[in-house]
Amino acid sequence: MAKVRGAVVVDQECCKGCNLCVVACPENVLGLHKEVNSKGYHYSHMVSPENCIGCMNCGMVCPDSCITVYRVKVPVEQD
């Protein structure tokens, strides 16, 4: 049995804060940042990175292709 861990990298300058990735995330990992980027958009970022499973849903729905998804399999040691 292996656990899957993922991570999302958002290109913060490219992000327009449309909120679609936040809605698409099944684990509620993403959220819009309080701060804004140089264009004045509240960019998306990982609020709870430990829950990410690397399912790529956020990247799929991102209209600006600013999301890169990484995923690793973590073998779980059985006691």
Place this chain on the structure above:
Amino acid sequence: MAELQLADIIKPENKVYGKSKIMTDTPLHYCYGCSHGVVHKLIAEVIEELDIQEETVGVAPVGCSVMMYNYIDIDWMEAAHGRAPAVATGYKRVNPKKYVFSYQGDGDLAAIGTAETMHAVNRGENIVMIFINNATYGMTGGQMAPTTMVGQVTSTSPYGRNVDINGYPLRITELLAMLPGAAYVTRQSVHTPANVRKCKKAIRKAFENSAKNIGTSFIEVVSTCNSGWKIDPVAANQWMEENMFPFYPLGDLKDGERDSFEQFSVQKLKK
């Protein structure tokens, strides 16, 4: 076991999804949450997967996606308003080995370019036609289009579309599915990850059909225009699901190849 740090996950060998190499670094000029960006990305991904960057030619429309040539790194041509299928026809006939696709919105394809659209499909040209249906003229400020829903408020129908005055919404995909030249006619959407995957499959199939010489492939993508509809992107997706999908149901309308029409071919006239 020590807890895995983010830096251990974010490594090039662990990358599973990212921006396609065919997309240029230019930031998209579209409004936030616009469906155009997703469809652009899918086209770029399909071109990358099929490895046809050098053989693909796109025909850009007039509308929001008029500057599409800035975003996908392939050969492009710009057509007059509504004439993208005609331009694509010409290119495909001169260069039959190229993959030619046209990309149009509803004001372009279903209003001013209806004649070009119908006849290109009726001739069974081996091109891919991608149709973005967002039920409004997005670029000019959200005016009423032929595909606008009954009762939908736009800037030129402030009391909602009235069928007595404005007529009915046009289901052009159903019309095209009846034509003998069409090989693959489908209606897709890109509002959820599952639909994005299905839409990508459809675009891939259309490009593969283009190489097989079996007729026109037509993909309608039911999309949102949150600026034109004047709501936020998430609400726009919901509105589309509730109001547009009953009238524009998703799915394949035709899947095969163009009809041979042998049973209707007549004998030569004797003089």
